Structure formats: structure tokens, C-alpha cells
Amino acid sequence: MPERRRGAALEKALLDAAWEELTDNGYARFTMDAVVKRAGTSPPVLYRRWSDRDELLRATIVHILKEYRLDIPDTGSLREDILTLMREINATRVQLITVMSVYLAGHYQETGRSSRDLRDPLATGRKEALDALFDRAVDRGEIKPELLTERIKSLPFDLLRHEILVTFASVPDHVLEEIVDTVFLPLVH
Numbered sequence: 001m002p003e004r005r006r007g008a009a010l011e012k013a014l015l016d017a018a019w020e021e022l023t024d025n026g027y028a029r030f031t032m033d034a035v036v037k038r039a040g041t042s043p044p045v046l047y048r049r050w051s052d053r054d055e056l057l058r059a060t061i062v063h064i065l066k067e068y069r070l071d072i073p074d075t076g077s078l079r080e081d082i083l084t085l086m087r088e089i090n091a092t093r094v095q096l097i098t099v100m101s102v103y104l105a106g107h108y109q110e111t112g113r114s115s116r117d118l119r120d121p122l123a124t125g126r127k128e129a130l131d132a133l134f135d136r137a138v139d140r141g142e143i144k145p146e147l148l149t150e151r152i153k154s155l156p157f158d159l160l161r162h163e164i165l166v167t168f169a170s171v172p173d174h175v176l177e178e179i180v181d182t183v184f185l186p187l188v189h
Contacts, residue, residue, distance in 0.1 A: 015063040027106045072129045078137035086176045143188040156184045
């Protein structure tokens, strides 16, 4: 008889099952019942944690973003830190970005929310990590802190996401370099 899952192990199993259900069948078929079936559990187990599909979806996205959070590079150069991070995202996150945008289009229409609402950088810890990257660049004197708005900090990654969504494929390296060298860096120097 399989060992009974509890606590964090159970929650991880439920959220992993929810992610698999979402990526295999899309948002239209993402139901509490489908996740219960995939996780091999009972409805009360799921409903004790998340009262509806929207809560479960949000928890699933936060879980996946935390689970697959990338290490923030420290190369000694803002340019190389940003490029290294963009290259890692480009190499490993095309499916995640596509799922978050394309598969969830129905969710965005239904709820009036956007992908930004689901990928909350505070809940996933990404904001603190990126702030550390930019703080190091300020400390090295590479950039002016007064020029660093939240929009400018997210700009290279927003442009990368846009490129991925336009092509549904990885972005050529010369495009990453162009984003950093001709769009992002001139804004912070």
C-alpha cells in the first residue's frame, strides 16, 4: 500500500498534478475534479486547501514559478548578469512562458486578470532576487539608481517574453544582445 502523503509533500503532489493537468489539457479542461483524479486523491483534500479553480490555478502558478526559480548570476557585470539570466530563461522557460500566456488566455478573459497578476514576483521571491542583481550593479557604479524604475528593471525580461510569444520558440542570441545593448543599458547609464 502506498505511503499516505501529508503536509508539504501532499501539497506539492497536488500542485504538481494541477500543473500537469493544465499543461496536458489547457485551462478549459482544468477543473477541480480533473486535478483530484490526476492526483489520486479525494475532493475534500483539494477543497480544504483551495476553494475553487481560480485559487488552485493561482497557487499552481506560484508553486511552479517558485519551484523553477533560476539562480541569479553574479558575473561582476550588469550586462553579463542580465544576458546570462536571459539566456537561461531562453534555454529553459519557453514552454512555461507559452503556457502562462497561451493556455491561460481563457482564464484572463474569464477573470479580467493578466499574466502579470498570476506571476506575482513577491510571492515567488523573484523580486528580491532581481533587486539584489540591480543593487550589485549600483554598488559597482555601473548604473544610476534613480533611473531604475520597476518597469525598466523588468524591460529586458518583458521583451524576451514578447519575442518568445511572437515566435513560440527560443530567441536567437544576437536578439538578446540587442535587447540588452541597444534598449536596456542606454536607459540605465
